[in-house]
Amino acid sequence: MLDIRSLSRRFGAVTAVDRVTLAVPAGQMVGIIGRSGAGKSTLLRMINRLTEPSEGRIFYAGREVTALSGKALRDWRTDCAMIFQQFNLVQRLDVLTNVLIGRLNHRPGPFGTLSSLFKRFTAAERAMALEALARLDLADQALQRADTLSGGQQQRVAIARAMLQEPKILLADEPIASLDPRNSRVVMDALRMVNRQDGITVLCNLHHLDTARAYCDRIVAMQSGRVVFDGPPEELTPSRVQEIYGVSEEEFEEQAAAEAPLRRAAAAA
Amino acid sequence: MGASAEQIARWRARNPRAFGRPPLERAAFWAAGLLFAAWLLWVFRLFDITPQRIWNGLSGLGTIVVLMIPPSPGELWLDILQGLAESVAMAFLGTFLAAVVAVPLGFLGARNMVLNGLARFSLRRLFDGFRGVDSLIWALAYVRAVGLGPLAGVLAIFTADVAVLAKLYAEAIENAEKKQVEGVTAAGGSRSLAIRFGVLPQVLPVMLAQALYFLESNTRSAAILGVVGAGGIGLQIAERIRVRHWDEVAFIIILMVLTVSLIDWISGRIRRRLIGGAEGRVR
Numbered sequence: 001m002l003d004i005r006s007l008s009r010r011f012g013a014v015t016a017v018d019r020v021t022l023a024v025p026a027g028q029m030v031g032i033i034g035r036s037g038a039g040k041s042t043l044l045r046m047i048n049r050l051t052e053p054s055e056g057r058i059f060y061a062g063r064e065v066t067a068l069s070g071k072a073l074r075d076w077r078t079d080c081a082m083i084f085q086q087f088n089l090v091q092r093l094d095v096l097t098n099v100l101i102g103r104l105n106h107r108p109g110p111f112g113t114l115s116s117l118f119k120r121f122t123a124a125e126r127a128m129a130l131e132a133l134a135r136l137d138l139a140d141q142a143l144q145r146a147d148t149l150s151g152g153q154q155q156r157v158a159i160a161r162a163m164l165q166e167p168k169i170l171l172a173d174e175p176i177a178s179l180d181p182r183n184s185r186v187v188m189d190a191l192r193m194v195n196r197q198d199g200i201t202v203l204c205n206l207h208h209l210d211t212a213r214a215y216c217d218r219i220v221a222m223q224s225g226r227v228v229f230d231g232p233p234e235e236l237t238p239s240r241v242q243e244i245y246g247v248s249e250e251e252f253e254e255q256a257a258a259e260a261p262l263r264r265a266a267a268a269a
Numbered sequence: 270m271g272a273s274a275e276q277i278a279r280w281r282a283r284n285p286r287a288f289g290r291p292p293l294e295r296a297a298f299w300a301a302g303l304l305f306a307a308w309l310l311w312v313f314r315l316f317d318i319t320p321q322r323i324w325n326g327l328s329g330l331g332t333i334v335v336l337m338i339p340p341s342p343g344e345l346w347l348d349i350l351q352g353l354a355e356s357v358a359m360a361f362l363g364t365f366l367a368a369v370v371a372v373p374l375g376f377l378g379a380r381n382m383v384l385n386g387l388a389r390f391s392l393r394r395l396f397d398g399f400r401g402v403d404s405l406i407w408a409l410a411y412v413r414a415v416g417l418g419p420l421a422g423v424l425a426i427f428t429a430d431v432a433v434l435a436k437l438y439a440e441a442i443e444n445a446e447k448k449q450v451e452g453v454t455a456a457g458g459s460r461s462l463a464i465r466f467g468v469l470p471q472v473l474p475v476m477l478a479q480a481l482y483f484l485e486s487n488t489r490s491a492a493i494l495g496v497v498g499a500g501g502i503g504l505q506i507a508e509r510i511r512v513r514h515w516d517e518v519a520f521i522i523i524l525m526v527l528t529v530s531l532i533d534w535i536s537g538r539i540r541r542r543l544i545g546g547a548e549g550r551v552r
Contacts, residue, residue, distance in 0.1 A: 096287055123277050123281065123288055124272045124277055125272075126277075126280070126287055126288050127272035127276050127277040127279075127280045127281070128272040128276075129287075130280045130283075130284060130287060131272060131276060131280070139283075139284070142284060142287050143284075143286055143287060
């Protein structure tokens with residue numbers, strides 16, 4: 001059970017996430033929707049502490065995540081894997097090594113670190129990585145460099161890397177925003193597979209409402225940092241969307257897609 | 270999750286390379302490593318490099334450092350300042366001339382420019398030849414040719430750098446984006462105008478940045494050139510080392526470090542200002 005209590009994050013004068021309270025039971029697949037700038041990414045990044053919250057607390061299984069530091073924080077990050085819009089693979093490393101990166105925090109002690117620095121992974125770890133790649137239909141690409149793969153394949157490699165962390169939660173930050181419709185389906189199917197077969201809780205930022213409805217058990221809608229809807233997909237009807245966002249569903253998705261590059265430019269500045 | 274022994278065996282059979290290099294390749298890798306280690310040891314023996322000699326050398330160095338404290342300008346401090354100014358001037362003149370002459374040479378050497386293949390190939394090899402000779406060697410030659418003094422130093426820096434800069438410029442020109450040139454050509458621009466408006470604005474900042482880096486490094490080399498009589502502060506240092514006036518040597522070294530960091534700082538500021546700016550204003 002992931003328990004988020006009144007979590008806020010401010011960037012200067014802007015409140016990106018505004019007192020969000022959310023309880024996610026284990027094994028749920030949650031879709032978080034909203035226009036870009038609604039605070040979806042910041043919320044996910046605060047859960048695995050890539051971004052520090054300004055206020056509020058996060059608990060997981062009775063432990064306060066927001067109080068962790070050092071080794072305990074790294075262990076938590078291993079427990080809640082993250083996949084990114086731009087995949088965040090190491091382009092010049094081969095696929096297998098990228099996937100094995102998911103194992104790094106499972107190799108304890110100075111000897112573990114030393115053998116990691118020399119890329120000495122055991123046969124068991126390699127077999128495990130190949131197994132994960134095979135599940136995502138990528139076993140034949142294991143020895144190719146990551147940058148030779150298509151976007152959809154790279155995102156599946158990122159999922160395989162996440163699987164090797166043996167996480168309890170998978171955070172997916174706009175996993176299909178850079179992909180075409182066919183690859184989007186493949187990646188979303190993969191996310192649902194790890195959710196159903198491995199019982200991993202999935203929190204997924206999306207801006208396509210239909211995708212969220214098709215794949216998620218529960219939808220959380222955000223608007224300027226606040227949660228404005230939280231319920232099963234059936235309840236998020238087109239009229240409800242109109243009511244929440246003041247625009248039709250098509251207009252909402254258009255805005256979500258169009259604003260994305262602008263926000264990145266603003267974030268870089 | 271984890272992988273069972275049976276899974277490992279299955280994957281190893283299906284994709285052996287995922288479990289490391291094949292034995293033959295691994296043996297070759299180790300053999301090459303051992304060969305290199307053996308060569309290193311042999312060279313150490315050949316040059317008589319032993320921990321003992323290094324240790325003794327360090328203590329000798331320590332004595333020199335002690336003699337350097339406190340640094341002193343000595344009686345001829347005006348000569349020192351003059352030598353330093355001469356070195357900076359030599360570095361600037363040599364680099365400036367090299368940077369200017371290298372621009373046309375860079376265009377001639379670039380693959381995407383007009384010159385035919387054979388001429389370009391010979392020009393490139395000529396650059397390579399000039400690059401193979403250090404400025405100190407050129408200085409020795411020029412001292413014999415034009416006599417002692419800064420002229421030999423300026424010529425040495427110029428000759429050593431013009432070829433390197435031309436090569437770097439040529440590479441920058443080759444990496445220039447074609448689309449921008451096409452834009453000028455599509456507007457009816459001739460070949461030379463396409464280069465002027467399509468290529469030059471792209472490569473000029475790169476060229477300038479490289480020339481400024483060379484100026485920094487040449488301020489250091491210009492200090493050495495004096496040792497062989499090609500003008501500048503080097504002569505002052507060499508003379509003082511010969512008569513073991515280490516305190517004055519230390520003083521000169523401190524001045525040189527200050528000068529080089531000053532030039533570093535100034536050129537850094539120029540780079541940031543000019544490279545950020547637009548060349549495109551219509552005058």
